[in-house]
Amino acid sequence: MAEKIVIVKSGYNALTESVPNNMIFSSDYNTLKYGTSGTVNLNYVTNNGIRTDTYTVTVTFSAGFSPVIFAYINDDSYFGGTGVYLPLPYHSQSIARAEDFQHFWDENVLTFQVTVSNGLAVGSPVSRTAHFKYFIFKNETGLV
Amino acid sequence: MTEILAASKSAKNVLTATDPNDFIFHSSYNTFKILATGIVSISSSAGTTVTSVIAHGLGTRNGFLLLWNPGDDTNRFHDAETATYTANAGTHHVDTTHINIVTGHMDSTNLTIEYFCQDTGDTVYVKYYIFEVII
Numbered sequence: 167m168a169e170k171i172v173i174v175k176s177g178y179n180a181l182t183e184s185v186p187n188n189m190i191f192s193s194d195y196n197t198l199k200y201g202t203s204g205t206v207n208l209n210y211v212t213n214n215g216i217r218t219d220t221y222t223v224t225v226t227f228s229a230g231f232s233p234v235i236f237a238y239i240n241d242d243s244y245f246g247g248t249g250v251y252l253p254l255p256y257h258s259q260s261i262a263r264a265e266d267f268q269h270f271w272d273e274n275v276l277t278f279q280v281t282v283s284n285g286l287a288v289g290s291p292v293s294r295t296a297h298f299k300y301f302i303f304k305n306e307t308g309l310v
Numbered sequence: 311m312t313e314i315l316a317a318s319k320s321a322k323n324v325l326t327a328t329d330p331n332d333f334i335f336h337s338s339y340n341t342f343k344i345l346a347t348g349i350v351s352i353s354s355s356a357g358t359t360v361t362s363v364i365a366h367g368l369g370t371r372n373g374f375l376l377l378w379n380p381g382d383d384t385n386r387f388h389d390a391e392t393a394t395y396t397a398n399a400g401t402h403h404v405d406t407t408h409i410n411i412v413t414g415h416m417d418s419t420n421l422t423i424e425y426f427c428q429d430t431g432d433t434v435y436v437k438y439y440i441f442e443v444i445i
Contacts, residue, residue, distance in 0.1 A: 190339070195442070309437050
């Protein structure tokens with residue numbers, strides 16, 4: 167029998183428990199290993215005439231492999247301030263335009279992108295800022 | 311006093327730290343365990359949604375994460391790019407001739423991954439993680 171380390175939740179027997187949800191930790195199950203995190207801003211323009219524009223900003227992390235990444239957006243142009251975060255990808259649609267916020271990455275660079283599709287010529291160009299928060303884990307996806 | 315097992319970060323005192331962010335591991339806080347993981351490849355059929363079904367055998371509906379690689383068709387995101395990319399499920403690529411979307415859903419029996427593409431024969435690679443948390 168292979169040895170292992172198991173820590174169970176209160177009320178459960180570490181020697182007999184088999185349900186992962188009843189364990190704090192078990193060496194039988196890998197976990198997401200936290201690596202690094204950060205924030206980055208992306209400035210973009212809406213109401214810029216009937217057109218589609220793409221804006222990007224990149225973060226170089228140089229892992230040498232494609233890691234698991236979680237990312238969120240806090241767009242103060244919609245919520246009037248910081249503190250509201252949404253998981254990416256995020257799509258916003260109105261009668262005048264659509265904004266697609268996405269993130270993608272390879273082994274070294276994380277890219278945040280917004281594609282603004284203006285369907286109507288409404289008002290004057292508006293400068294906006296998307297605030298992104300990201301978490302880069304040590305777990306390799308094996309996808310790249 | 312209840313015994314605990316804890317490993318603090320460098321320069322943090324494991325005996326006195328109270329902020330969970332100062333620990334590498336702490337037995338008072340559950341860990342986000344990965345119960346299953348794998349990579350599936352899905353080839354598109356023009357204008358229809360193609361599915362890949364993973365029978366997870368857990369008997370519960372758990373949290374999951376899907377990451378996908380567009381394979382050899384780098385036009386998923388950028389024209390004339392040569393590097394391949396990974397992205398969260400739900401990320402989509404739309405231009406005048408293509409739309410590509412990867413999504414997924416889970417019940418107590420299966421994790422179903424769906425790929426929609428307007429071309430035929432484009433292959434995407436999807437990495438899935440099934441977590442311990444029951445939803």
